[in-house]
Amino acid sequence: MSAAKPPPLPAILIANDLLSGDVVFYGDGGWTRHPAEALLAEDVAAAGRLTAAGAEAMRLNRVVDAYLVDVELSAGGVPVPRHFRERFRLLGPTIRPDLGKQAEFPGLAAQSGRTR
């Protein structure tokens, strides 16, 4: 196997909570549901630490499907995924602004800049 490609940076670690299914992010104090609290990995070493934290949380059956998502920081200071799929995942269904994190965390959609 060839060496893994270095992750695009900066990146955050995203996963689903095993028991609830909620989208969670790895933050300073462990897993958080708020994207603004996600730890930002700006270099390869930090990304490696996030990946290791994800693997450990999966091993402990805390989360599933943890992976790095490359982001840019919005003017509002929220990490915004570069890929549209992950942007939808972070905010909630585009057709239901009343649901998901965009509804749960007022201001998130605005802070995230472009959302649709």
Add this chain to the structure above:
Amino acid sequence: MTLLDRHGFRPDSFRRIPAAEMAGHPAVILPGAELTAGLLVRGLGQWIGIDIANTIPAEEVAQLANQVDLIAIAFPGFADGRGFTLGRRLRRAGFRGILRAVGPLIPDQFAYALACGFDEVELPDAVAARQGEAAWLADLAIYRQSYQRDYARGENILDARRLARGGGAA
């Protein structure tokens, strides 16, 4: 490896060994390709089993049905259900010996395996360590009845309904 049957974990009385070294062992499992060689040197009362892949056509396997005492069917992964069909076809072909599933099955397939004609499951130790004997035996007790007739798994609903109507079992 850990061996399991409907009563729980138990020691394996068979040994996996090449045909050239089988003399003196009471019960052996040979690689599939060495069956002919093994049958030639089979000792009096010696039990012979073979390992087979789950891709072997049933017609070929059927020829083995009365030549060996044990057939061990490989399950490369638990999601690969070919072994269930192969087991079923072997039983239909008249195989009366021990039918063994070999591979990382999960407890939730144990009742299915027995229903398809298997007697025992040979598990990687890592799987048996995570999923202990109790989990496997619990699977056998989950369903009181199943919908399919003639799968060897306790009562079936078709016959139970017939009995409830006052008729005999088919």
Add this chain to the structure above:
Amino acid sequence: MYRYDEFDTAFVRDRVAQFSTQVERRLSGALTEDEFKPLRLQNGVYLQLHAYMLRIAIPYGTLSARQLRQLALIGERFDRGYGHFTTRQNLQFNWIQLKDVPEILSLLADVEMHAIQTSGNCIRNVTADQFAGVAADEIEDPRPVAELIRQWSTAHPEFSFLPRKFKIAVTGADDDRAAVAVHDIGLRIVRHPETGETGETGFAVLVGGGLGRTPMVGKWVRDFLPKPHLLAYLEALMRVYNAEGRRDNKYKARVKILVHEIGIEAFRDRVEAEFVQLDPARIQADAEEVARIARYFAPPAYADLADNPSALRRARAANGEFDRWVAQNGFPHKVPGYQAVTLSLKGIGEAPGDITSAGMRLVADLAVRHSQGEIRVTHAQNLVLPDVRQDELFDLWQALAAGGPATANAGLITDIIACPGLDYCALATARSIPIAQALSTRFAAPERQQEIGPLAIKISGCINACGHHHVGHIGILGLEKRGEESYQITLGGDAGNDSAIGEILGPGLGASEVPDAIERLVETYLDQRQPGETFVNTVRRIGVQPFKTAFARELHHDAA
């Protein structure tokens, strides 16, 4: 409709208990995620983009008012107050927590429902004609057979770890509304070819249809299968597939690929070789059991009525909107004085197939009042009240019009099928629902819809084709192209008796370009059609080329 007996009840209760232990073992780590995944899928639990999703089986699309009310309750208590009806006649909740699933399954069991085999590599829940039992063009009600298959296929010891999912559909009508030709197995109830009208009925069997990345129309594998042979024949076919279906590539693992690779003749021979070794009488339920199941589907007591009563005629003459609703959403009933009627879950600008818990309760109440307490779910993501007295249609419509699903668009251009797409689905490559909403809004005017006539737009958010885009008269497939959502348009597909796979018109479009492109296709049809000719018939007559030209003109115009 079918009612559980003590054995069915015991079975679903056992199943709920089993899933509870599976969740516990997953949480303890006894089951890894890889091991747990097929188990949760076989109980309808997916992990989607924002949460777990639970897909609940509505066998062959038949639902009682009591069951629908229970779904409303589950939606409120465990979800966000709404559910989504799917193209396989099921209901999905989008915001489920894994820890709640055992309790939800238990609530379902209370009303004789479950989520068994709504996903996973097993025999999926069986689908059927939504007008089963009431359609005027029906040879026989397909539901007793669908129920027989449901039971036989439930937790089948041999066929629960197949190469891939396996879908069976049944129809008993001349007009195939169950899209049997695009299922792994399609069963058509037919009369014996030699004895004709007076003869016994049996099944014509199609195999190897399907959509996904390799769309194929099913091929005939048996012209006439006697009814008592059905389950043995299915067992033989499943056995051949389980043993020989490809497992090296999940995109080549469906039975259609096996049939394609070895040829239908070789496939048929293998099934027949297996079948002759079986004893159909032992595999099939006995005649008394078949009769027991069939009794549950006996027609209700209908009143002795005349067709088109004066009350209906007067109400239609007095109210244009009601008149349009009856004309568009009504479906001929086999009993005079009755009507089946489609409740459209395609209100203008709404998400196709979505309905709130309040909406579910309203429909349940109206089903009790006007339709013998029964509701059907269609593969077009609508609901049907199958047994409405024609002289009660106006009352029903008025009750619906007060905030319920009353849109008069069944089968029209705004009756769009769309999968959840990237707003919910973890597999999707692009969004589907916003495209449906934009098109619905664009073509909202009722007069325009009437003028255009029957036109099925079907939208999938990825190549797996849950939105059946291949068989849409106009199909739309959402993909990702260079980091953006891109939509590929196909033309000329059909899901009915003349099953056909649509042809791609040209390069993909951005989301905002789609409505104009569809508009151009519709204009081409309106220009070219002969009197009374439907969209798809015009496409068949003049071919795809004129539409391709219009489509390309559109692109060129945009690029300029």
